[in-house]
Amino acid sequence: xxxxxxxxxxxxxxxxxxxxxxxxxxxxxxxxxxxxxxxxxxxxxxxxxxxxxxxxxxxxxxxxxxxxxxxxxxxxxxxxxxxxxxxxxxxxxxxxxxxxxxxxxxxxxxxxxxxxxxxxxxxxxxxxxxxxxxxxxxxxxxxxxxxxxxxxxxxxxxxxxxxxxxxxxxxxxxxxxxxxxxxxxxxxxxxxxxxxxxxxxxxxxxxxxxxxxxxxxxxxxxxxxxxxxxx
Amino acid sequence: xxxxxxxxxxxxxxxxxxxxxxxxxxxxxxxxxxxxxxxxxxxxxxxxxxxxxxxxxxxxxxxxxxxxxxxxxxxxxxxxxxxxxxxxxxxxxxxxxxxxxxxxxxxxxxxxxxxxxxxxxxxxxxxxxxxxxxxxxxxxxxxxxxxxxxxxxxxxxxxxxxxxxxxxxxxxxxxxxxxxxxxxxxxxxxxxxxxxxxxxxxxxxxxxxxxxxxxxxxxxxxxxxxxxxxxxxxxxxxxxxxxxxxxxxxxxxxxxxxxxxxxxxxxxxxxxxxxxxxxxxxxxxxxxxxxxxxxxx
Numbered sequence: 078x079x080x081x082x083x084x085x086x087x088x089x090x091x092x093x094x095x096x097x098x099x100x101x102x103x104x105x106x107x108x109x110x111x112x113x114x115x116x117x118x119x120x121x122x123x124x125x126x127x128x129x130x131x132x133x134x135x136x137x138x139x140x141x142x143x144x145x146x147x148x149x150x151x152x153x154x155x156x157x158x159x160x161x162x163x164x165x166x167x168x169x170x171x172x173x174x175x176x177x178x179x180x181x182x183x184x185x186x187x188x189x190x191x192x193x194x195x196x197x198x199x200x201x202x203x204x205x206x207x208x209x210x211x212x213x214x215x216x217x218x219x220x221x222x223x224x225x226x227x228x229x230x231x232x233x234x235x236x237x238x239x240x241x242x243x244x245x246x247x248x249x250x251x252x253x254x255x256x257x258x259x260x261x262x263x264x265x266x267x268x269x270x271x272x273x274x275x276x277x278x279x280x281x282x283x284x285x286x287x288x289x290x291x292x293x294x295x296x297x298x299x300x301x302x303x304x305x306x307x308x
Numbered sequence: 309x310x311x312x313x314x315x316x317x318x319x320x321x322x323x324x325x326x327x328x329x330x331x332x333x334x335x336x337x338x339x340x341x342x343x344x345x346x347x348x349x350x351x352x353x354x355x356x357x358x359x360x361x362x363x364x365x366x367x368x369x370x371x372x373x374x375x376x377x378x379x380x381x382x383x384x385x386x387x388x389x390x391x392x393x394x395x396x397x398x399x400x401x402x403x404x405x406x407x408x409x410x411x412x413x414x415x416x417x418x419x420x421x422x423x424x425x426x427x428x429x430x431x432x433x434x435x436x437x438x439x440x441x442x443x444x445x446x447x448x449x450x451x452x453x454x455x456x457x458x459x460x461x462x463x464x465x466x467x468x469x470x471x472x473x474x475x476x477x478x479x480x481x482x483x484x485x486x487x488x489x490x491x492x493x494x495x496x497x498x499x500x501x502x503x504x505x506x507x508x509x510x511x512x513x514x515x516x517x518x519x520x521x522x523x524x525x526x527x528x529x530x531x532x533x534x535x536x537x538x539x540x541x542x543x544x545x546x547x548x549x550x551x552x553x554x555x556x557x558x559x560x561x562x563x564x565x566x567x568x569x570x571x572x573x574x575x576x577x578x579x580x581x582x583x584x585x586x587x588x589x590x591x592x593x594x595x596x597x598x599x600x601x602x603x604x605x
Contacts, residue, residue, distance in 0.1 A: 078411050085402050155401070157394035158454075160362055162415050163387040165380045304380055308362040 079169065083176040091180045098188050160308065170303050174228055174296060181224050182217055189213045211274035215281050218288040219265045223247055225292035225299075232299040232306075263287055313338045313462050313494035314359060318368035321354055321518075328354040330518035331368070336496055336511070338461075341488050343509030343526070344498040347602055351518040352498040353395055356466050359496075360392055372462065388416060391455030395466040397447045399439045405450060406435035409457075418459030427453040430479065444471035452480060456487065463487075465497035469504060477501075481508050506594040514598060521601055526594065533592045536566040536575055541584035548582070551575050556600050567592065567600045 159169070189209060226246055230239040254264055261272040265288055268281040314336035321329040329351045336342045346352050357363040358370050361383040370377060372390065377383045399408050409428075413419045428435065431449035442450065448471045455463055463484070469477040485508050487493045499505050505512060506526070513523040522529065536554075540562050548564075550557060553571025557564060568575050572589065579587045592600075 078414055082400065082411060085400070155398050157362070157392075157396055158399055158451075161360060161387060161390070161392040161394070162412070163384050164415065165384040167380060168384075307364060308357060 079164065079172045080176060083173055087176065087180060091183070094180075094184055095187055098184060156308065166304050166306075167300065170300050177224060177228070178221060181220050185213055185217050185220060189216070205278075208275045208278055211278075211280050212269075215268050215274060215285060218285045218292075219269055222265065222288045222292045222295075225295040229295040229299045232302040311338055312336060312371075312374075313340070314342075314370070314372055314496060315374075316355070316359070316368065316370045319355065319358060319365045319370060320367040321351075321358065321363065321365050328518055329358075329365070329368075332515060332519055334513060334520065334523075336494060338494050339488065339492045340511050341485065341495045341509050342497070343505035343512040344496060344515070345502070345505060345512060345598060346498075346515040350515045352515065353466060354518075355515075356394075356464060356498065359464060360390070361387070388418075388458075389461045391458045391460035391463040391465075393448075393451045393455045393463075393465045393468050395470075397444070397451045397470070399447065399450065401438070401440045404436055404438050405433050405442070408439065408450070409435075409454070412454050412458075416458045416460075420457050420459045423459075424453065424457040427456060427483075430483075431476070445473065445476065448472055449476065449480075456483070460493065462494045462496065465495065467499055468497055469499065469501060477504065484508060502595040502598055512594070514601060516602065522597070529597065530592060530594070532569055533597055534568050534572045535590040535592050535596065536568055536572065536579065537588050537590065538564045538566065538579040538582075539586045540564070540582070545582070551578050556603075567597070 160166075189212070223243065227239065227243045230242040230246075234242055251266055254266060258264065259267075260283075261267045262281055262283045264272065265284050268284045272281065274280060312335055314334060316332055316334035319329045319332040319334075320327070332351065332355060334355070344352055344355070354363065358365050359372060359377055361377040361379075364378050372386055375382050375386045377386055400411075403411065405428075409424060413424075427433075427449075431446075431453060433446065433450055433453065439447070439450075448469070452465075452468060455465065468484075469480055472480060481504055484495055484497075488495050495508075497505075497509075509526050511524065512526050512529065513520050515521065524532075543562055544559055544564055550566065551571060551574045553568050554566045554575050555569045556567035559565075564579075566575060576587055576589065579585055
């Protein structure tokens with residue numbers, strides 16, 4: 078039932094995010110890149126909708142993702158009812174975060190379907206589906222880190238600030254990485270562009286491990302905060 | 309099996325330097341109907357939040373059926389045995405009445421379908437109506453239904469009749485008494501409606517500024533406390549010192565009104581011994597007792 082409740086609370090935002098991804102994917106359709114440039118520039122361009130969705134869904138969705146655990150405008154009073162249910166906060170948190178990640182994955186699937194249909198197919202670039210799958214998995218890890226960041230901020234910031242905190246942290250990380258570059262295999266933003274599996278044909282394991290570790294730490298801290306929250 | 313449904317020992321809780329609870333003690337026997345009274349800001353809701361595991365006491369301990377409600381795992385198991393109506397009677401705005409019932413039912417192994425049907429009808433709740441379309445009174449009724457139908461051993465109700473018209477409030481109170489009598493359900497409720505508390509509670513605690521100022525069986529308290537009115541023919545002497553037990557003393561013209569919690573006989577004897585006095589005693593209602601205690605503070 079908690080899954081159903083979570084779905085009720087997030088479905089409009091999810092549909093909005095999905096619609097936005099499609100619109101942005103269509104709007105960013107351009108000329109095919111020169112073959113010599115590889116897939117990097119094309120993927121970099123098409124990452125706009127993916128990254129936008131990554132920021133949008135956790136940023137906008139977290140306030141309802143944690144609706145049963147944090148005060149939020151629309152669900153403020155019902156929080157007490159949720160917390161009176163015989164369910165641990167850990168389970169409430171896990172259900173919410175798992176649902177959010179599933180929705181994030183759905184956005185990824187749509188994003189890469191859009192990339193495949195709108196960008197790569199018209200350009201008649203022959204992309205191996207396995208490479209696109211690898212890229213999608215790497216992107217999901219990246220987006221999971223962004224989502225986890227959103228959850229982390231949602232655990233202790235009011236909804237007005239949590240969205241901006243997520244955006245500024247992601248942008249700040251991009252700026253820092255542009256000045257103090259990491260090895261390409263570790264940089265999550267390069268992994269989604271120039272060092273994409275579409276170009277390298279290999280899974281960026283190191284970057285994925287770093288992102289997974291980062292996500293795990295952020296979610297664990299958020300859970301610890303949520304367990305100690307007072308209402 | 310512990311005989312107490314709720315035990316709180318020396319609870320302390322502060323918010324930003326303000327002490328909401330200052331060593332509150334509370335004992336609620338199983339099967340009792342317990343009225344929890346106090347002014348706004350006295351610490352009632354803070355106490356209820358600690359009992360529901362929504363907040364943690366800075367010091368002291370709270371136990372429900374011998375279990376600490378603040379622990380995430382045991383608290384969740386404990387809440388299977390508790391029906392709760394919070395002060396904020398809000399529910400999920402995207403659900404209808406029947407959806408919120410259907411959502412809640414699976415969480416409670418002892419869910420009472422009979423009570424669900426009964427209160428759905430008694431409260432005249434429209435199953436297809438969305439929560440935001442319900443009036444405040446309707447939402448209160450739905451919250452009560454959801455708390456009662458859990459088949460709980462303990463109901464914790466924060467202002468349960470808030471928003472109900474007097475007829476429905478009366479009906480709810482009767483149902484609560486019946487529930488306590490038939491199932492032995494312990495009912496712990498806070499209310500500003502003193503007449504309601506007097507009507508159904510068998511025990512009360514009045515708290516003020518985070519501590520219990522009076523507690524016990526309601527009938528015992530009503531017998532224990534008396535109003536003694538002493539009228540002086542020639543005005544109230546300035547240097548009068550009343551015997552111990554004169555808890556609250558008010559001078560009103562030529563009359564002294566004394567609220568006595570003990571030693572009433574001695575106070576009356578002292579009054580009668582004074583020149584030109586007439587002395588009468590009156591029973592005290594809960595409302596009078598509450599107002600007198602609050603006024604003095």
